[in-house]
Amino acid sequence: EPEVTQTPSHQVTQMGQEVILRCVPISNHLYFYWYRQILGQKVEFLVSFYNNEISEKSEIFDDQFSVERPDGSNFTLKIRSTKLEDSAMYFCASQRDRTYEQYFGPGTRLTVT
Amino acid sequence: AQSVTQLDSQVPVFEEAPVELRCNYSSSVSVYLFWYVQYPNQGLQLLLKYLSGSTLVKGINGFEAEFNKSQTSFHLRKPSVHISDTAEYFCAVINTGTASKLTFGTGTRLQVTL
Numbered sequence: 001e002p003e004v005t006q007t008p009s010h011q012v013t014q015m016g017q018e019v020i021l022r023c024v025p026i027s028n029h030l031y032f033y034w035y036r037q038i039l040g041q042k043v044e045f046l047v048s049f050y051n052n053e054i055s056e057k058s059e060i061f062d063d064q065f066s067v068e069r070p071d072g073s074n075f076t077l078k079i080r081s082t083k084l085e086d087s088a089m090y091f092c093a094s095q096r097d098r099t100y101e102q103y104f105g106p107g108t109r110l111t112v113t
Numbered sequence: 114a115q116s117v118t119q120l121d122s123q124v125p126v127f128e129e130a131p132v133e134l135r136c137n138y139s140s141s142v143s144v145y146l147f148w149y150v151q152y153p154n155q156g157l158q159l160l161l162k163y164l165s166g167s168t169l170v171k172g173i174n175g176f177e178a179e180f181n182k183s184q185t186s187f188h189l190r191k192p193s194v195h196i197s198d199t200a201e202y203f204c205a206v207i208n209t210g211t212a213s214k215l216t217f218g219t220g221t222r223l224q225v226t227l
Binding site for chain 2: 048
């Protein structure tokens with residue numbers, strides 16, 4: 001069964017460094033998402049992406065964040081200058097069409113020290 | 114804007130006992146409703162969804178949920194749980210108008226013991 005994959009599973013970085021989190025969505029899916037979950041808190045929406053552009057973003061998704069689908073298969077989340085409060089589990093999700101079924105990856109745990 | 118409340122952060126239950134995980138939502142617009150499960154070290158997996166039609170929705174692994182519009186609830190139930198059902202369960206909603214982002218509750222940890 002096709003699944004969403006994410007790499008790396010765990011990323012440790014120093015404050016102020018740039019990180020790129022990678023996701024490979026399911027191949028025939030058209031809608032892509034990033035969510036994050038700070039330890040002990042709820043899963044929060046960051047951004048949605050469709051037709052090669054951002055369709056919606058949350059207040060969390062400020063100028064330090066960017067997304068890209070560089071080659072038609074990968075979907076990346078970049079944080080330009082990480083802060084301590086960016087430490088969280090980041091989930092990628094993809095959706096085939098307007099069935100509203102989002103398929104989630106296993107997550108990348110980002111630790112900013 | 115919408116919000117989701119899962120009042121129970123943890124629910125301990127014995128194997129083969131029934132369980133109900135509660136979910137209430139608040140929204141000024143129509144929503145679609147979902148339950149996701151997260152097993153240890155895995156991503157979120159869709160258990161079931163309510164878009165329209167019958168208010169009783171059946172999902173995978175023997176779970177079901179009932180949409181109650183007047184009480185703005187979407188409680189998840191299973192008549193007999195197994196050890197393997199131990200996981201974190203998340204209730205979520207999507208605004209039917211924008212049909213984009215999921216808004217999640219804080220999750221309920223279901224702990225099944227012998």
